[in-house]
Amino acid sequence: MSQVIHHDEHYDPEGSKIGMWLFIFTELLLFGGLFIVYSVYRYMNADAFHLAAEELNTTVGALNTVILLISSMTIAMSTTALQKKQKATTIVLLEITFMLALIFLVNKYFEWGVKFDHGIFPGSEFMKAEMSQGEVLFFGLYFVMTGLHALHIVAGLVIMGFALARVQKGTVHADRPSLLENAGLYWHLVDLIWIFLFPLFYLIT
Amino acid sequence: MENEKHHIVPYRLYAVVLLLLLVLTFISIAITDINLGAFTVVGALLLASIKSGLVLVYFMHLKFDKAYIQIMVGMVFILFIAIVLVTFFDYYFR
Numbered sequence: 301m302s303q304v305i306h307h308d309e310h311y312d313p314e315g316s317k318i319g320m321w322l323f324i325f326t327e328l329l330l331f332g333g334l335f336i337v338y339s340v341y342r343y344m345n346a347d348a349f350h351l352a353a354e355e356l357n358t359t360v361g362a363l364n365t366v367i368l369l370i371s372s373m374t375i376a377m378s379t380t381a382l383q384k385k386q387k388a389t390t391i392v393l394l395e396i397t398f399m400l401a402l403i404f405l406v407n408k409y410f411e412w413g414v415k416f417d418h419g420i421f422p423g424s425e426f427m428k429a430e431m432s433q434g435e436v437l438f439f440g441l442y443f444v445m446t447g448l449h450a451l452h453i454v455a456g457l458v459i460m461g462f463a464l465a466r467v468q469k470g471t472v473h474a475d476r477p478s479l480l481e482n483a484g485l486y487w488h489l490v491d492l493i494w495i496f497l498f499p500l501f502y503l504i505t
Numbered sequence: 506m507e508n509e510k511h512h513i514v515p516y517r518l519y520a521v522v523l524l525l526l527l528v529l530t531f532i533s534i535a536i537t538d539i540n541l542g543a544f545t546v547v548g549a550l551l552l553a554s555i556k557s558g559l560v561l562v563y564f565m566h567l568k569f570d571k572a573y574i575q576i577m578v579g580m581v582f583i584l585f586i587a588i589v590l591v592t593f594f595d596y597y598f599r
Contacts, residue, residue, distance in 0.1 A: 321574060325581045332585045336592055343596060358534065365530050373523040376514070376564045383513045481566075488564045495556045498530075499549035503537040 313478045320482040324489050327452075331493050334445050338500060341437050348434020353505040355420070356442070360411045361502035364404050365494065371400035372491040375460075375484045385474045387467065394464050394480075397487065401457050408450050415439075442501055449497060452490045459483045512569040522563045529556050 342349045378393035412421075419426030422443055427436050463483040466472040472479045533552040537545050562568045567575055 317570075317574070321577060325577075328581060329585065332588070336589060339589070340592065340596060343593075362530070362534055366527065369523060369526045369530065372560065372564050373519050376519050377516055380514055380516055380519070485565055488560055491564070492557050492560050495560065496550075496553050499533055499537070499553050503533060503549050504546050505537070 311476055311478070316478045316482055320485050324485065327489055331445075331448075334441070334448070335496065335500070338441050338445070341434070341441065345434030345437060348432050349438050350505055352431075352435040352438035353501065356502050357411060357414070358502050360407055361498050364407050365498045367400050367404050367407070368491045368494050371397045371404075372488055374400070375487045379477060379481055379484055382467065382472070382477050382480055383474050387473075390467055390480070391464065394460060394467065398457060398460050398464070401453055401460070405450060405453055408446070445497060446501070449490070449493055452493070456487050456490050459486055514563070514566070514569070518563065522559055526556055526559055
């Protein structure tokens with residue numbers, strides 16, 4: 301490195317990246333475990349899972365899939381913009397990603413709201429009275445897995461907020477892009493999980 | 506600290522990947538509409554796997570990463586597939 305570097309500040313992009321990936325591995329195995337629980341219960345209650353999945357709104361699910369896929373692209377593009385030293389574009393792309401994440405959560409709110417109105421929520425009397433064990437299991441897994449995923453969206457919003465502030469302040473820039481890159485990696489993980497949640501809950505009916 | 510040259514992924518590549526992901530999503534919605542029985546599950550999961558591959562390789566930058574990161578990620582997926590197989594063997598032969 302010929303340029304002047306900040307000797308007082310520690311910056312290790314490769315170490316950060318490894319750390320981020322290790323964290324992603326733990327997340328993959330966390331959701332992986334839940335996917336195994338889902339598959340085993342589905343295998344044991346095939347008919348009930350079919351019936352219960354009919355209740356889910358494929359259109360809302362598909363819309364949220366499209367939203368997450370687009371947001372994944374915009375955050376990936378924001379890294380490109382940062383590396384090309386296009387600060388304004390980086391910020392706009394991050395803001396778009398942030399907005400898309402919010403829209404995802406709003407959709408989720410209405411989707412769950414409809415379920416609640418139909419008496420479908422964990423521990424509801426309606427479910428205990430009207431549904432078979434398999435259907436209760438399906439909705440239990442539905443709320444736990446999409447709920448845990450939604451929590452990850454909220455965490456993603458916080459991380460994007462930090463990245464946005466640091467890019468604006470100029471402490472994350474073309475030569476120190478790690479924070480933005482790792483925020484991107486995290487966001488893609490959230491997308492990755494949804495790619496499997498969507499067909500398993502909404503499509504395979 | 507070595508100043509490694511960062512690979513800058515062009516915007517266009519990301520746009521192409523997004524387009525592919527959207528097409529695959531609509532294909533998976535279309536094929537699950539037709540009732541193919543057991544193949545519906547297999548088809549939907551296969552398409553989801555292709556989509557996750559695209560996300561991992563391009564969006565998550567694995568294509569441009571060093572080999573040891575690629576190997577680490579690959580090993581986690583192998584571990585997960587192994588756990589799924591073992592679990593299902595257990596249930597299937599009970």
